[in-house]
Amino acid sequence: xxxxxxxxxxxxxxxxxxxxxxxxxxxxxxxxxxxxxxxxxxxxxxxxxxxxxxxxxxxxxxxxxxxxxxxxxxxxxxxxxxxxxxxxxxxxxxxxxxxxxxxxxxxxxxxxxxxxxxxxxxxxxxxxxx
Numbered sequence: 793x794x795x796x797x798x799x800x801x802x803x804x805x806x807x808x809x810x811x812x813x814x815x816x817x818x819x820x821x822x823x824x825x826x827x828x829x830x831x832x833x834x835x836x837x838x839x840x841x842x843x844x845x846x847x848x849x850x851x852x853x854x855x856x857x858x859x860x861x862x863x864x865x866x867x868x869x870x871x872x873x874x875x876x877x878x879x880x881x882x883x884x885x886x887x888x889x890x891x892x893x894x895x896x897x898x899x900x901x902x903x904x905x906x907x908x909x910x911x912x913x914x915x916x917x918x919x920x921x922x
Contacts, residue, residue, distance in 0.1 A: 801883060824865055842859050
């Protein structure tokens with residue numbers, strides 16, 4: 793099962809467990825952090841901070857839209873090491889897919905140890921299904 797968001801990860805696990813279905817979950821990993829005007833942007837806290845700046849009149853609507861468009865520059869779940877990453881870490885606990893949860897989605901290419909772990913998860917999933 794592919795997962796990433798803090799709500800869907802436990803929901804998918806609970807669904808599989810309540811239906812008594814064996815499952816292998818591979819988390820998607822966080823997106824790359826954004827950059828705007830040489831400033832690194834996260835997703836959660838920076839959204840609220842930028843909107844506070846807008847409400848205070850220090851940013852225009854155009855500047856807020858520009859900053860928002862720079863926040864999510866790759867696929868993956870929220871890059872902040874918060875709830876989504878915590879849920880992914882809980883899924884990985886005791887499973888031999890080390891670091892899959894924390895490697896940014898864009899960094900994972902078709903080669904390397906993370907890609908090898910993902911292929912191993914796919915193989916184990918197929919074996920469970922057969």
